[in-house]
Amino acid sequence: MSAHGAERDPYAVLGVSPDATQREISSAYRRLVRGLHPDGPDGDSGKLGEVVDAYERLRDPGRRTEHDRARHAGTRRARRTGPEPTEVPVRVHRTPRQPEPDVRAGPVRRHR
Incomplete structure (x- = not known):
């Protein structure tokens, strides 16, 4: 959750498309972290x-x-218009x- 109270799309935050591969997502993340790290010249912990x-x-993936x-x-x-559907009983x-049959358990005998 961002500091403004509304969640931003994580794809937009990382600057990748929704069909990006895992490698592209990791690469974008590393690039942004290097640039935004507080110890760097352009450090911004809020954006980080x-x-x-x-x-x-x-x-x-899940x-x-x-x-x-x-x-x-x-x-x-968001695209749907009109009244909300009503519940149908x-x-x-x-x-x-x-009734459950009586279960009887007795000693277990081993046959030789």
Whole structure:
């Protein structure tokens, strides 16, 4: 989460396209970290934190897929117009459960 309260797209933060390879993402991250490191001449710890957060989200394939799904769902939701769908009541019919048979356990005998 950035300091402004709204999350920026991690692809935009790293300056890569959404279909970038893992190598391109890592390369962009390293380049930005070198330039923004607090010990460097252009050090900016605020932007550095944003870059690190973006890379954390995109470096793990599972988290990247999750982000892409949420991003895709958000654009579909933004395009949809009209009233929200209403909930439809659903009835579930259950059959009565049969009583469980008695389970008997006795000594285990080994046959030779």
